[in-house]
Amino acid sequence: MKPYPIAISDSANFYVSAERCFDPKLENVPVIVLSNNDGCAVARSNEAKILGVKMGQPVHELKDKIREHGIRVFSSNYALYGDISRRVAEVYDAFSPSVEIYSIDECFLDFSGFKDREAHAHALIKAVKLRVGIPVRVGIGPTKTLAKCANDLAKKNPIFNSVLDFMEPGLRDWLLPRVSVSDIWGVGRATTKKLHNVGVYTACDLRDMSLKQARAIGTVVLERTKAELMGEPCIAFEDVPPQRKGMAVTRSSGKPMKDYETVVEALTSHATRAAEKLRQHGLVAGTLTAFYNTSPYRKNIQQRRTSRTTRLMPMSNDTFDLVAAAVRCVKSSWNEIHTYEYARSGIILDDLVPVADRPATLFDPIEKRSPELMVALDAVNKRFGKKSLVVASEGFKRRASMQTQFQSPKYTTRISDLPIVSKT
DNA sequence: TCTGGGGTCCTAGGACCC
DNA sequence: TCTGGGGTCCTAGGACCC
Numbered sequence: 001m002k003p004y005p006i007a008i009s010d011s012a013n014f015y016v017s018a019e020r021c022f023d024p025k026l027e028n029v030p031v032i033v034l035s036n037n038d039g040c041a042v043a044r045s046n047e048a049k050i051l052g053v054k055m056g057q058p059v060h061e062l063k064d065k066i067r068e069h070g071i072r073v074f075s076s077n078y079a080l081y082g083d084i085s086r087r088v089a090e091v092y093d094a095f096s097p098s099v100e101i102y103s104i105d106e107c108f109l110d111f112s113g114f115k116d117r118e119a120h121a122h123a124l125i126k127a128v129k130l131r132v133g134i135p136v137r138v139g140i141g142p143t144k145t146l147a148k149c150a151n152d153l154a155k156k157n158p159i160f161n162s163v164l165d166f167m168e169p170g171l172r173d174w175l176l177p178r179v180s181v182s183d184i185w186g187v188g189r190a191t192t193k194k195l196h197n198v199g200v201y202t203a204c205d206l207r208d209m210s211l212k213q214a215r216a217i218g219t220v221v222l223e224r225t226k227a228e229l230m231g232e233p234c235i236a237f238e239d240v241p242p243q244r245k246g247m248a249v250t251r252s253s254g255k256p257m258k259d260y261e262t263v264v265e266a267l268t269s270h271a272t273r274a275a276e277k278l279r280q281h282g283l284v285a286g287t288l289t290a291f292y293n294t295s296p297y298r299k300n301i302q303q304r305r306t307s308r309t310t311r312l313m314p315m316s317n318d319t320f321d322l323v324a325a326a327v328r329c330v331k332s333s334w335n336e337i338h339t340y341e342y343a344r345s346g347i348i349l350d351d352l353v354p355v356a357d358r359p360a361t362l363f364d365p366i367e368k369r370s371p372e373l374m375v376a377l378d379a380v381n382k383r384f385g386k387k388s389l390v391v392a393s394e395g396f397k398r399r400a401s402m403q404t405q406f407q408s409p410k411y412t413t414r415i416s417d418l419p420i421v422s423k424t
Numbered sequence: 425t426c427t428g429g430g431g432t433c434c435t436a437g438g439a440c441c442c
Numbered sequence: 443t444c445t446g447g448g449g450t451c452c453t454a455g456g457a458c459c460c
Contacts, residue, residue, distance in 0.1 A: 014442095035446035042442095042446065058445035076446085103442045103449095188440045219452065221440085248448055297445050309435085346447090432459080441450080 014105035145228035250346025286351030295343035
């Protein structure tokens with residue numbers, strides 16, 4: 001691969017910024033956004049970071065801090081964040097012929113052909129702020145890893161004024177020795193520890209270590225990272241999203257799940273949601289895995305992790321097929337003798353293919369279901385609200401709905417959530 | 425007592441990312 | 443008491459085949 005300038009634009013504390021878009025009172029005060037079920041902090045404003053709120057910190061550990069410092073707390077509002085993300089990406093389209101959406105808050109942009117890359121990046125930042133209302137920062141480099149590294153430096157050091165261009169090797173030689181190896185994209189906790197053991201502490205050390213040693217420590221992945229730090233691209237720019245391979249619906253349950261029925265109800269609910277997701281994406285799955293685990297955090301209870309995988313034949317996105325498969329998995333793995341307190345469960349789907357490419361099966365299933373039934377099911381649930389129609393094994397008791405105590409309005413995707421502007 | 429070699433495919437688990 | 447969810451990629455090892 002030949003190197004050319006790649007930019008990465010990354011939103012600052014994205015979920016917090018998205019909340020601030022619609023509530024200016026949140027500026028300059030500590031704000032955190034919680035994970036599903038209001039379990040832990042997954043986004044923190046700079047003010048919250050200064051107060052020592054850690055990424056992923058459980059919210060029950062933060063009670064005092066929240067009270068003392070008046071931290072504003074939000075449940076996650078994915079409808080809002082997803083929509084803001086889409087709007088930001090639309091702005092990027094005007095600044096590059098080729099954009100790769102990497103995550104909900106990051107895009108890679110092909111920056112080749114722009115003479116003054118820094119000026120172009122500043123224009124982009126201005127446009128996103130003006131048209132969507134959230135701050136972004138830009139890192140530029142000859143490889144994705146160097147662009148990410150530049151972006152990280154721009155994020156942490158205000159002197160770079162939100163843009164850092166790493167195309168110049170001299171600038172890299174100066175700055176890479178100041179970057180911890182653990183801050184490099186692709187180097188996680190385990191690899192950092194191994195690298196420290198051989199005296200590799202900085203991005204520069206990693207760039208300059210032998211290819212052979214890099215491979216011994218972190219397989220081809222670290223080998224590629226080293227090459228990318230040298231300015232040799234190994235990770236391709238992908239402006240067309242590749243066909244997705246898997247899909248998962250997993251949840252922690254608020255209360256421990258002790259009996260068979262409760263676990264079946266949870267997995268029925270996840271399988272139902274997974275089937276909906278498949279249909280939304282026009283896919284069918286060939287493999288279904290159902291799992292349910294005890295909480296690894298509760299050291300004093302008996303632990304058990306259970307997972308069963310089954311083939312879906314024929315491949316399917318039918319709610320009843322997926323629920324039946326999930327229930328089979330629980331049935332075959334249920335421990336009758338001991339009672340455990342399960343805390344998390346989920347459905348993982350693999351071997352996904354577009355409905356049109358579904359391979360024909362030798363024998364048609366005995367019971368043929370019509371896709372129209374699923375269309376009708378989706379339509380009813382869309383019109384009358386989620387879970388208006390459910391499969392019976394999900395249960396009719398109080399449904400375990402997610403804890404979202406502090407959710408902001410769905411400003412951009414639900415008209416009834418807009419604040420009424422009163423005429424005065 | 426001796427007990428092949430080389431290939432493919434599949435799966436579980438680890439590591440990492442946001 | 444309360445600790446997220448959804449992805450990708452890579453490797454080792456077992457099963458199987460000839």
